[in-house]
Amino acid sequence: MNKQSAPPGVAPGTPPVLQLRGIGKFFPGVIANKDVDLDVWPGEIHALLGENGAGKSTLMNVVTGIYQPEEGEIILDGYGQAFTAPQEAIRAGIGMVHQHFKLVQAFTVAENIHLGWDEAPRIASPAVMEARTREISERFGFPVRPDARVCDLSAGEQQRVEILRVLARRARLLIMDEPTAVLTPEETGELFRALKAFRAQGNAVIIISHKLDEVMEISDRVSILRGGRKVGTFNTADCNPSMLAATMVGRDIVRRNMRARPEGAAPVAPDPVMQLRHVSVRDDRGVETLRDVSLDLHGGEILGIAGVAGNGQRELTHVLTGLMARTSGEILLDGSLVDRADPALFVQAGVGHIPEDRLRSALAPSLSVTTNMALREYPYPPIGTHGLYDAQAAGVLARDIAELAQVSIPDFAMPIRNLSGGNQQRLVARREIRIASRVLVAAYPARGLDIGAIATMLGYLTDLRDQGVAVVFISEDLEDLLNVSDRIGVMFHGRLMSVIDAEAADMATIGLLMGGRDAAGTQAGATQ
Amino acid sequence: MAARAFQRLPSAPAGRILALRLVAIVLSLFIIAGVLALSGHSPVTLADLVLRSTLGSRFGLEDLALFMCPLLLTGAAVTVCGTIGLWNIGAEGQFYAGAIAATGAALGLHGPAIVLLPVMTIAGILGGMAWITVPTLARAYAGVNEIITTLLLNFIASLLTYYLTTGPWRDRISGAQVSTQRLPVAIPEMWGIVHWGFPVAIVIVIGLALVLSRTRWGYEIRIGGANPEAARYAGIPVRLRIISVMLLSGGLAGLAGMFEVAGTVHRLQGGMANNFGYLGIVVAVLARGSCLNVIPAALLMALILDSGIVMQTQQLSASVVLAITGLILFMIAIGDELAHYRPVAGTAPKGKAS
Ligand SMILES: Nc1ncnc2c1ncn2[C@@H]1O[C@H](COP(=O)(O)OP(=O)(O)O)[C@@H](O)[C@H]1O
Ligand SMILES: [Mg+2]
Numbered sequence: 001m002n003k004q005s006a007p008p009g010v011a012p013g014t015p016p017v018l019q020l021r022g023i024g025k026f027f028p029g030v031i032a033n034k035d036v037d038l039d040v041w042p043g044e045i046h047a048l049l050g051e052n053g054a055g056k057s058t059l060m061n062v063v064t065g066i067y068q069p070e071e072g073e074i075i076l077d078g079y080g081q082a083f084t085a086p087q088e089a090i091r092a093g094i095g096m097v098h099q100h101f102k103l104v105q106a107f108t109v110a111e112n113i114h115l116g117w118d119e120a121p122r123i124a125s126p127a128v129m130e131a132r133t134r135e136i137s138e139r140f141g142f143p144v145r146p147d148a149r150v151c152d153l154s155a156g157e158q159q160r161v162e163i164l165r166v167l168a169r170r171a172r173l174l175i176m177d178e179p180t181a182v183l184t185p186e187e188t189g190e191l192f193r194a195l196k197a198f199r200a201q202g203n204a205v206i207i208i209s210h211k212l213d214e215v216m217e218i219s220d221r222v223s224i225l226r227g228g229r230k231v232g233t234f235n236t237a238d239c240n241p242s243m244l245a246a247t248m249v250g251r252d253i254v255r256r257n258m259r260a261r262p263e264g265a266a267p268v269a270p271d272p273v274m275q276l277r278h279v280s281v282r283d284d285r286g287v288e289t290l291r292d293v294s295l296d297l298h299g300g301e302i303l304g305i306a307g308v309a310g311n312g313q314r315e316l317t318h319v320l321t322g323l324m325a326r327t328s329g330e331i332l333l334d335g336s337l338v339d340r341a342d343p344a345l346f347v348q349a350g351v352g353h354i355p356e357d358r359l360r361s362a363l364a365p366s367l368s369v370t371t372n373m374a375l376r377e378y379p380y381p382p383i384g385t386h387g388l389y390d391a392q393a394a395g396v397l398a399r400d401i402a403e404l405a406q407v408s409i410p411d412f413a414m415p416i417r418n419l420s421g422g423n424q425q426r427l428v429a430r431r432e433i434r435i436a437s438r439v440l441v442a443a444y445p446a447r448g449l450d451i452g453a454i455a456t457m458l459g460y461l462t463d464l465r466d467q468g469v470a471v472v473f474i475s476e477d478l479e480d481l482l483n484v485s486d487r488i489g490v491m492f493h494g495r496l497m498s499v500i501d502a503e504a505a506d507m508a509t510i511g512l513l514m515g516g517r518d519a520a521g522t523q524a525g526a527t528q
Numbered sequence: 529m530a531a532r533a534f535q536r537l538p539s540a541p542a543g544r545i546l547a548l549r550l551v552a553i554v555l556s557l558f559i560i561a562g563v564l565a566l567s568g569h570s571p572v573t574l575a576d577l578v579l580r581s582t583l584g585s586r587f588g589l590e591d592l593a594l595f596m597c598p599l600l601l602t603g604a605a606v607t608v609c610g611t612i613g614l615w616n617i618g619a620e621g622q623f624y625a626g627a628i629a630a631t632g633a634a635l636g637l638h639g640p641a642i643v644l645l646p647v648m649t650i651a652g653i654l655g656g657m658a659w660i661t662v663p664t665l666a667r668a669y670a671g672v673n674e675i676i677t678t679l680l681l682n683f684i685a686s687l688l689t690y691y692l693t694t695g696p697w698r699d700r701i702s703g704a705q706v707s708t709q710r711l712p713v714a715i716p717e718m719w720g721i722v723h724w725g726f727p728v729a730i731v732i733v734i735g736l737a738l739v740l741s742r743t744r745w746g747y748e749i750r751i752g753g754a755n756p757e758a759a760r761y762a763g764i765p766v767r768l769r770i771i772s773v774m775l776l777s778g779g780l781a782g783l784a785g786m787f788e789v790a791g792t793v794h795r796l797q798g799g800m801a802n803n804f805g806y807l808g809i810v811v812a813v814l815a816r817g818s819c820l821n822v823i824p825a826a827l828l829m830a831l832i833l834d835s836g837i838v839m840q841t842q843q844l845s846a847s848v849v850l851a852i853t854g855l856i857l858f859m860i861a862i863g864d865e866l867a868h869y870r871p872v873a874g875t876a877p878k879g880k881a882s
Contacts, residue, residue: 068535323761344763353761361761364754371750375762378747389747415539 015078016041017173017204018063018094024071025058027418029410031228032058036072038223038230040173045195045205047215047236049248050225051450052422056208057099059225060175063206064096065089087116095166099177099208099421099448100359101158105151109133109144109161113168136168141194154310156187167198174198175206180214181448184308185476192218210450212241224248245451258462258484259502266468268486269299271335273438273470274320274351279329281315281494290315291494292329297439297470302461304485304502305474307514309444312494313474314356317443320472321353322346347376352436356443356474358428365417369409372416373398373427376435405430406456421448426457433460440464443474458484478510490514540867545816552863553828556856574842578835588834590720594792595830598623600729601784602808603822603829604736607815609777611740612770613753618663618678619781620805621685622656626782627789628689629655631796634711635697641713648713648790649783656782657775659685664774668767674774682805690798697796706798715791725787730823732780737819749773781805807833810857816864832856 018040025033032055040046050056061067063074065083074081076092083089089096103112110129113136114120121128130146137144142160150158159179166174174195180188195205195218209215215222216236223233224247231247274297281290290312297303307313318324319331325341332338333349346353355361363372374394378384382393395412402409405426409419416424429445442461446454461471461484475481481488482502489499490513497513561571582588602619609616616622630652634644659681666672690706693699699709715723740746752759752766759766784804789796811829815821836849 322763342763343761344765347763355761360755361757364751364758367750367754371747374747375751375758379744384744387744389742389744391741 014042016075017077018206019075020059020063020072021075022072023059023062023069023074025055025062025067025069033062033069033228034071036225036228036230038233040204040206042172042202042204043199044220045199045207045218047219047222048206048208048225049210049212049215049222049244051248052426052448052453053420054225054248054450055228056225057177057420058228060096060177060206060208063089064094064175090166090169090171093170093172094175095169095171095173096175097159097162097166097177097179099181101155101162103150103158103161105149107150108146109148109150109153110146112150112161113146113165115165117165117169119169133164136164140164140167141197142167156183159183159187159191163194171203173204173206175208177208178210178448179207180209180211184310186308188214210448212244212451215244216241248450248452258458259486261466265466266300268301269468269470272296272298272332273334275330275332275335276319277330277332279319279326279331281319281324282327289494290319290326293494293496294329295489295496295499297472299438299468299470300465301486302465302471302473302484303499304481304488305472305491306476306478306481306488306510307491309476311491313443313491315494316491316496317353317355317441317472317474320346320439320441321351323353347435349439350435350437351439351441352376352432352434354425354429354432354440354442354445356447358424359417359421362428362432363416363424366415368413369402369416369419369427370395370398370412373401373431376431401427401430401434422450422453425449426453429457429460433464436464436469439470439472441472441474444476445473446475446477446480454480534869534871537868537870540864544867545864548863548867549860552859553856556852556859559855560852569842569844574839577842578838581838582831582834586720590722591834591837592827592830593719593722593726595833596826597723597726597729597791598784598788598802598804599807599811599826599829600733600822601780601787602805603811603815603826604733604808604819605777605780605784606808606812607817607819607822608736608740608780609773610812610817611746611753612749612773613756614667614770614774615675615809616660616678616774616777616781617675617809618660618681618805619777619784619808620801620803621678621682622659622778622781623785623788623801623805624682624685624689625655625659626652626785627655627796627800628685628692628785629658629782630786630789631692631697631708631711634713634790635708638712641716644713645715645790649786652782652786652789653779654782656778656780656785658778659782660774660778664771664778667774668770686799686801689796689800693796693798699795704795708796710794711790713790714794715787723787723791725791729784729787732783733819733822740819745769745772781808784808814857814860 016039018038020036020038023033023036036059048056058067062069065086065088068084074083081092083092104115107115108126110126110133113133114124114129126147133144133146137146142164144157144160144164150161153161163174179191183191199205207218216239219236221233222236222239222244224231224244226248276293276295279290279293280288283289293316305313305316315324319326322341322343322345330337338345359365370391371394374383374397377397378389378394383390383397398412407419407423407426425445425448432440446457449457458480461473465471473481473485482505485502487499488502488505488510490497490510492514500509561575564571564574580588582592602623605619605622606616630648633648633651637644637647660678663674663677663681666677667674693706693708697708699707701709715725717723718727740749748759748764748769751762752764752769756766785801788800793800807829811822811825814825814828832853836853839849840846
């Protein structure tokens with residue numbers, strides 16, 4: 001790889017949009033980036049690949065002026081630059097869409113687009129801002145509703161607002177941190193089309209992703225980070241997914257058929273641990289978000305739930321863990337009726353829950369790692385005895401969980417939000433597995449994890465199954481679902497379309513069901 | 529590259545905050561001295577006088593302790609409420625309610641101090657709790673913002689005190705204005721004019737710190753304050769915890785009122801809360817959410833108040849004293865913010881690094 005020569009298609013003499021030279025960024029006890037060189041040329045989509053904690057987000061935060069590097073330099077269009085604030089990076093034409101959106105939830109789309117924008121008109125009535133927003137939205141090909149409040153938008157729509165915010169400020173380099181993690185397949189397709197259009201105008205994109213197929217599809221070149229250092233930059237055309245995965249992890253990944261039980265594994269229990277009978281849920285606006293769902297969970301079995309996100313998976317998870325009250329139907333735990341939605345009741349019964357949005361619902365981001373790891377076990381000995389809270393015992397528990405999750409934590413007293421998203425996910429997963437003696441409800445547990453970590457996570461699920469726990473595994477990734485599930489249910493518009501045997505299931509049938517079409521020969525709401 | 533010299537940390541280490549606060553206080557003292565010198569006062573004489581009549585003499589220390597006592601409790605009241613993410617702006621009103629209830633018990637019941645004092649204590653706590661009950665229920669069951677409701681009740685409590693002390697409970701014995709008669713019992717003194725309420729308040733603050741860090745209830749409160757959704761996920765009955773914390777907060781402020789009326793003032797008087805409830809908010813902000821920090825924060829606040837009184841005897845108007853208080857707090861706030869910045873290793877330009 002000759003660093004100075006432009007890739008094919010770039011006029012000779014054109015400088016790269018962005019050059020990084022020897023970037024180093026350190027946090028207490030962690031080397032987040034070290035000796036990172038990177039060139040991004042106009043007219044390319046550059047993928048940044050790496051395991052969780054490899055330092056991808058940190059590197060991009062350095063480029064956009066959120067962090068200042070301890071070492072190295074940033075060169076834009078051939079000139080050295082030092083950003084002390086994100087605003088300076090924006091002025092220089094670098095825009096970033098973050099992993100966790102940074103929109104004001106209570107504001108409208110138009111207000112968010114104009115927030116902190118020096119080109120916003122001085123006196124801006126909502127009508128003016130909405131008109132401008134509509135114009136921008138049409139110009140860049142990202143449809144949005146200017147007058148909608150951000151809190152009412154889906155993740156995909158919110159992302160479009162974030163992108164427009166950046167594009168409106170004349171970004172020439174768009175950085176996207178795991179943009180597809182929250183998108184449905186259709187939304188991903190739309191995003192990629194728009195990114196290609198953006199590239200065609202001579203702009204550049206850096207996209208961070210864990211999904212190798214997407215990297216192969218969208219990018220021109222790929223750079224891989226491992227342990228904070230860059231391993232290499234490759235032309236995507238010369239790559240294949242398994243080679244990328246191996247380079248990223250530094251070892252080979254073996255995919256095993258995880259449905260096969262090892263010897264001595266618990267068999268599928270004949271009696272269900274938990275049953276839903278004709279359960280429906282209505283939201284505040286009276287819309288039925290879960291419709292007449294019947295389902296049996298058996299110990300020693302993994303039930304996969306497929307479907308495009310937003311088709312009732314969230315409601316199903318919440319009903320299964322006591323977070324949401326049903327409007328009709330029955331829930332039985334060990335054969336006896338559960339009369340109220342009380343999460344404490346489900347925890348006591350041994351129901352663990354890895355929620356979809358761990359930072360928002362499973363962790364207290366500003367509190368310490370130790371405090372967060374005690375969240376499930378604080379009422380019980382050794383941490384909770386006689387109404388007390390034993391901080392030392394909590395510390396021991398936190399260390400245990402971190403060790404099992406293979407997350408190295410420099411300081412257990414630091415706020416858990418300092419950990420990378422993937423590491424938070426691993427810790428939550430391990431914490432929940434500890435208490436899931438009967439049932440584990442795992443919503444998108446692999447979301448945002450890299451390949452190596454996904455394999456480990458799926459291994460956790462099969463281990464639990466072998467111990468006789470009933471596992472509900474909700475995912476968008478059909479391959480993962482087919483790999484580990486014994487039965488697969490498909491959700492569409494709040495309805496459990498069908499539960500089919502994973503052995504006999506094929507992608508086509510599931511695809512049809514996900515689109516709302518009841519394939520012939522499958523039994524709707526079957527409970528085996 | 530000058531602008532690159534500093535980096536903002538998301539959370540500031542405690543040591544840096546302390547150091548920068550000390551710098552802030554010293555700097556404000558210099559500013560104050562300068563202004564006083566310009567207006568014809570001798571800063572040295574004034575400083576000498578202030579020091580002698582606060583930290584430097586027995587009477588000064590006794591006064592300090594008496595100022596600290598209510599500030600410890602109202603500061604703790606606001607801090608405890610803040611742990612679950614709520615603001616009790618009504619410590620002033622709860623202070624009055626506690627004082628009124630304790631006075632009512634003292635004037636209405638008869639008996640020896642050993643019986644009457646515990647009854648007054650309970651009455652004071654219940655008074656404070658009663659005063660925060662409506663905001664509490666409104667918050668827990670209807671999501672009504674507690675900042676507004678607790679604040680508005682302050683004015684009612686204050687006016688109620690004026691009404692009682694000029695109306696039904698006015699002093700008919702010695703004819704003191706806007707005051708009840710002297711209460712028949714008093715909290716015993718332990719050191720000069722310092723009554724036993726002071727050590728009790730210290731013990732309560734330490735006890736609260738332990739409760740918050742070492743009990744299940746405290747753990748649940750901390751989780752509930754940091755992320756209510758995670759608390760629900762963990763099966764914590766958030767609504768009940770909000771109710772218990774707010775009642776506790778009201779009770780603490782009510783107890784402050786009882787101590788003040790039965791230990792320091794010995795009568796219920798209009799305006800007797802002296803802004804202790806509002807200053808409790810300042811104490812809590814200075815304490816940055818930690819109960820143990822309430823002790824030094826209350827001490828600092830008491831020092832400022834006490835120095836202010838000394839200065840008023842030296843022809844400095846009350847508004848000058850208020851301005852000085854404001855300046856010190858303002859400088860401390862700047863110090864706290866600066867504590868988040870750290871020079872970036874190696875690139876700090878000469879002469880600019882702090
Ligand atoms: N603000 C921070 N304070 C301390 N450590 C951090 C901070 N941000 C990131 N890290 C650490 O730096 C490393 C790289 O994190 P990150 O850039 O988020 O990884 P990635 O985005 O590749 O998953 C991780 O070990 C993470 O724990
Ligand atoms: Mg990241």
